[in-house]
Amino acid sequence: MKNSILAIAAMAVTSILFTGCERHHHGENGSLNVEFEHLWGMNQLPFSIGTQYVHPMTGDTMTFTTLKYYISNVELTKEDGTVQFVPNSYYLVDASNPLSALLSFDSIPSGHYTGISFLVGVDSTRNVSGAQTGALDPANDMFWSWNSGYVFIKAEGTSPQSTMPNAIFKFHIGGFQGVNSGLNRVSMSFGGGMAAVQEVASPVVHLAVNPAMLWCANGVCFPGLAQVSHLMMPNAATAQRAKAFSEGFSFEHLHN
Amino acid sequence: MCILTACTPDARVDYQALVDIPQPDSFPERAPWSVNVHPMVGTVALGQKLFSDRSLSSDGTVSCGNCHRQEVAFSDAPEKRSTGVNGRTGGRNTPPVQNLAWMPSFMWDGGINHLEVMPIAPFVNEVEHNISLKEVVRSVRRSDYRRDFKRAFGDTSITAPRIIVALAHFMMTKVSSQSPIDSFYRRERLLSNAERTGRVLFNEQCGSCHSGALLSDFTYKSHPGSRVGSDVGRFLVSQVPSDSFQFKTPSLRNWKYTAPYGHAGQWATLEEVLQDWHTQGEYLTADEKASLLQFLSLFNDSEFITL
Numbered sequence: 001m002k003n004s005i006l007a008i009a010a011m012a013v014t015s016i017l018f019t020g021c022e023r024h025h026h027g028e029n030g031s032l033n034v035e036f037e038h039l040w041g042m043n044q045l046p047f048s049i050g051t052q053y054v055h056p057m058t059g060d061t062m063t064f065t066t067l068k069y070y071i072s073n074v075e076l077t078k079e080d081g082t083v084q085f086v087p088n089s090y091y092l093v094d095a096s097n098p099l100s101a102l103l104s105f106d107s108i109p110s111g112h113y114t115g116i117s118f119l120v121g122v123d124s125t126r127n128v129s130g131a132q133t134g135a136l137d138p139a140n141d142m143f144w145s146w147n148s149g150y151v152f153i154k155a156e157g158t159s160p161q162s163t164m165p166n167a168i169f170k171f172h173i174g175g176f177q178g179v180n181s182g183l184n185r186v187s188m189s190f191g192g193g194m195a196a197v198q199e200v201a202s203p204v205v206h207l208a209v210n211p212a213m214l215w216c217a218n219g220v221c222f223p224g225l226a227q228v229s230h231l232m233m234p235n236a237a238t239a240q241r242a243k244a245f246s247e248g249f250s251f252e253h254l255h256n
Numbered sequence: 257m258c259i260l261t262a263c264t265p266d267a268r269v270d271y272q273a274l275v276d277i278p279q280p281d282s283f284p285e286r287a288p289w290s291v292n293v294h295p296m297v298g299t300v301a302l303g304q305k306l307f308s309d310r311s312l313s314s315d316g317t318v319s320c321g322n323c324h325r326q327e328v329a330f331s332d333a334p335e336k337r338s339t340g341v342n343g344r345t346g347g348r349n350t351p352p353v354q355n356l357a358w359m360p361s362f363m364w365d366g367g368i369n370h371l372e373v374m375p376i377a378p379f380v381n382e383v384e385h386n387i388s389l390k391e392v393v394r395s396v397r398r399s400d401y402r403r404d405f406k407r408a409f410g411d412t413s414i415t416a417p418r419i420i421v422a423l424a425h426f427m428m429t430k431v432s433s434q435s436p437i438d439s440f441y442r443r444e445r446l447l448s449n450a451e452r453t454g455r456v457l458f459n460e461q462c463g464s465c466h467s468g469a470l471l472s473d474f475t476y477k478s479h480p481g482s483r484v485g486s487d488v489g490r491f492l493v494s495q496v497p498s499d500s501f502q503f504k505t506p507s508l509r510n511w512k513y514t515a516p517y518g519h520a521g522q523w524a525t526l527e528e529v530l531q532d533w534h535t536q537g538e539y540l541t542a543d544e545k546a547s548l549l550q551f552l553s554l555f556n557d558s559e560f561i562t563l
Contacts, residue, residue, distance in 0.1 A: 129292075131372040
């Protein structure tokens with residue numbers, strides 16, 4: 001009995017000593033920032049709302065009035081392979097608002113990070129849990145009122161190829177369950193580099209997003225705007241487009 | 257202390273106190289979504305005020321309470337379809353607001369999965385309130401609500417999530433469980449011979465869908481006569497072809513107050529509903545129909561529509 005107590009006491013002291021060392025070297029938290037840059041097509045033209053583009057594969061001419069999408073459930077990979085989950089990470093990126101495209105993950109343990117992973121969309125739990133706040137506030141106009149769930153990707157604009165009134169196109173892409181789920185996880189490394197998060201340094205990781213991928217991915221194209229200019233609910237077509245859009249994220253560079 | 261607080265009636269009200277949602281023994285378990293929803297005195301009071309606020313519509317004429325009136329069990333009887341902004345007509349028959357804590361989903365097609373997000377649908381629907389949530393928030397901020405939000409949520413911040421939560425809390429308190437059948441379930445009353453006969457008939461003919469104390473299995477079915485126009489019902493939200501023209505089994509509670517019936521209000525009376533079954537070969541004699549209706553009358557809760 002006495003020996004057991006001594007052993008436990010020794011373990012406790014050892015534990016405190018080791019924890020103390022750990023805290024001394026790595027215990028502080030810092031921030032990591034991720035900036036999404038929207039670049040159109042293979043030639044990576046700077047993308048902006050209100051500018052006319054030609055799709056390099058379908059040949060359609062289009063001008064976006066809206067491009068918004070959710071990024072959530074962020075995970076960061078450390079150099080030792082461990083994964084740091086970013087709690088409560090829900091972001092609505094709006095291509096018309098540069099501030100919304102700069103995501104800041106605060107209170108991240110200091111260390112060297114080699115990659116990132118996130119959902120393009122909103123996890124199923126938050127789709128079935130009633131009124132949400134912040135980025136998920138339904139007043140952000142990214143929630144289907146008649147078929148509960150978040151619109152993960154909203155792309156709207158005009159195109160002479162569209163057969164809709166006023167030549168508009170509207171893609172509201174989402175769906176969190178079943179075979180037509182539009183939820184996709186994107187994972188990528190920082191190209192062999194490391195983001196060094198420290199209390200006094202907040203690295204910035206630049207990721208590229210290619211909105212043209214809504215129409216083509218990996219050499220496979222979906223119907224152009226003359227055929228499909230209107231997708232407004234979860235189905236097989238939106239699931240395909242969601243997957244294609246998620247494949248349009250790529251690592252660009254990082255600043256420490 | 258009493259002297260100091262006596263001048264403000266608020267001091268006697270605990271706005272953070274939970275409002276009890278009764279759980280009658282005969283009712284099923286509450287719906288999973290409701291587990292983390294806890295109406296409080298303050299949120300329910302705020303929800304009630306919002307429920308009757310006509311400014312929360314594009315032309316200032318439509319409140320939730322326009323089409324969900326207590327005297328008809330918070331339905332819009334006798335309208336087949338309700339009237340929204342600028343005299344526009346709604347797409348489906350307005351269901352009663354009752355016993356919502358036990359409903360796994362909402363709307364005739366079950367497209368809405370949580371009571372807190374339910375109010376969004378009529379707000380933004382262009383033939384109902386025709387107002388965005390941002391506009392709802394702006395309207396509430398312009399009105400005299402600051403004290404109500406402070407009581408409900410502890411501060412005066414007015415946001416869309418708070419508005420829909422308050423509406424949900426108010427609606428959740430609308431529990432109808434004081435009908436004669438509830439007295440029977442509590443062993444406070446016996447059934448007459450005709451009611452007993454009607455009960456047997458009902459269980460045989462209707463009870464597989466209109467099941468349990470709430471008279472619904474909350475699944476989606478096609479009923480003889482339920483195909484009206486081009487409304488494909490459940491298919492709209494599920495995209496499963498076999499769900500076409502299926503609609504949620506409605507509870508028959510308070511049917512006396514809520515006619516007409518069906519998603520399009522296509523049946524003016526229960527006799528008409530039974531007539532459609534009759535044409536499908538489910539024949540009932542006049543006596544059997546009378547017994548059935550006598551039994552079903554036990555599900556009308558006069559207290560619910562007057563309190």
